Amino acid sequence: MKPPAEAQNFRHFDLKKKFRISESIIQALLFLAGILSIFTTLAIVYELGKEALLFFNIPDVTLGKFLGTTKWQPGIGQYGIWALVSATLVTSAIAMLISLPLGLASAIYLSEYASPKMRSILKPILEILAGIPTVVYGYFALLFITPILKSFLGDNIQVYNMLSAGLVMGIMILPLISSMSEDALSAVPRSLREGAYAMGATKLETSLQIVLPAALSGIGAAIIIGISRAVGETMIVAVAAGSGPNFSFNPLEAAETMTGHIARISGGDLSYNSIDYTSLFAIALMLFLVTLILNLISQWVVNKFREQYE
């Protein structure tokens, strides 16, 4: 049967997506760029793990010695990581003691109290604080905070000490905690606040008893990210906390953190495959795993405990 005459005038259109070679090449390239981040992570794990394995394969080095003793001198057969971990714990704890209350209080003020004009002045100040390179904070810790501490504490405090490094690290982390917490607080819907006001609550009662608990997951994430930043911070401790492993929890003493140790040892001339070299990778791997776990926990906290409002 012949089709109607007018239908023959139409060219046949194939509505299927046409295969275009250039489009596919571009898409493949973009895909490669996308998965490069996966390769980065794999490379970190592989390279750090490979060298760390070399370190743990030394017959003298056992995991028990690594995690169970408190002297770190790989050159003479002492492999107790706690000598470095203790300093990391002390400086991070001081930093969190400073940055958590101050950051949270700043966040509450900025989110609940400040007028738009105040915010436009205060926010940039915190942003400047966040943008200052950490080596500058190191200079500040060693040449400003330490002399001040020394004038109060005299000879009780050493020239290089964990207290000054921790304090300055707290100042450095403050903007991070503050801006993340502020985002969490601002995300709490207005209706909750208005409900509280309607019940006769003061602004403070609303902020602390209604808004703060509602934003707790975001604030928790901020705290964990803050800890992860403190653990990984290098320059402040490298400059101001001291150079030499020291198993001590006294913040007035000099001690070397994991990061500070890596910076000092790798800064010198280091021959590949020496025990100093491979031991650094063991420390770095530990650092990577600790911060990775902290970051994952923080994401989990946000997803798990987020209060959903519509």
Next chain:
Amino acid sequence: MSNEKISYPEGADFYSALRARYRTAAIWLSIFLGSLLIAIIALTALIFNVIDGAFGYIAYEYKNPPTEFTSTPVNELTKEELLTVLKDNLSSGAYKKLDWEKPMESRTQADLLELFLERLVRIDTKGTWKMTESLLNGAEIRAEVAEKYPDAILEFRSWLTPQFLVSPMSSRAEFAGVRTAILGSLWLVGIAILFALPVGTGAAIYLQEYAPKNWFTRVIQTNINNLAGVPSIVYGMLGLALFVRVMEQFTSGAMFGVTDSNGRTVLSAGLTMGILVLPLIIINAQEAIKAVPDSLRQAAFGVGATRWQTIWHHVLPNALPGILTGSILALSRALGETAPLIVVGASTFISVDPDSPFSKFTALPIQIYQWTTRAQSEFHAIAASAIIVLLVLLLSLNATAILLRNRFQRRW
């Protein structure tokens, strides 16, 4: 539930309770404001501390008085006179080395004068003072110097001078400059951005425009967020293992016929920095691409554009300001980052400008670190000057980013 009747305050009791509540509120408000104030004070103290360190009195003696070399007063020496003085008094080996680094005839009068003071007259610094000390206790300092070092010259010095910006490294703080360091930083940041901007934008385009919503995409996304939180020194270790060691043939330039270097080059450091800022650039670019409304894409698809045509002609031009702003912020992060450079192996003492990706290098933050950790106070003074240079660079970068954002930002 308890059957106890809760009694609420009434009358005068109510008002006194209310007043107490308001008092608590006022106290807490001052605590909130106080913590912001502490942040502001810390920032002020930091900036003051840096500026305070960069200016002040210096007391020095000449080891060999200038009159031993020439009869003309130091300030009036001409270039020709300086050349002859240097040629006559320096050992021929030292002169040849200087001439090889940069031909003596092509150097400026200021450079030569510096060489003359550094190599022949040999300034011997007796002490330095910070700006506030110098201004407030000037008389005491003068008296102290006059008593202790009768021959010393005391002058108020700005350590941050134009000469400081253009002088190469020196082992004497009085003559050291940051030229090598600034050039090193520029090479470093340039290489980092050349690598990270295209790759990062590409990754963002893939994730926003192409990636199917499945577990694999979620893994990539989570992974990028995690990489943004990895300590920078871990990236340094990655750079040391991967770029400096495994890829030494490439990063040292041995592949391209460069023979006089190892893997600790500006290329290795730049790539490390590129990997480090990549997650930042991806996250920012994703935000920028996300902000382009879907109606734009649908309109492009509607007139028959392919996916890539839509992205290239419509999505990218509209997302570009956001992507650039993010990149500039990433740049300023790279500029201030120190720890990875130490690990990758920035040279601490180097006076030759980097001139290729395979050069040894130093960078501004590395110099600041080196000088800060020296014991002598004159090095702290030049550390402070270098910090000012770094902060000014960062500030102008960030200002550019903000201007860019305000100028091109579109609201849909």
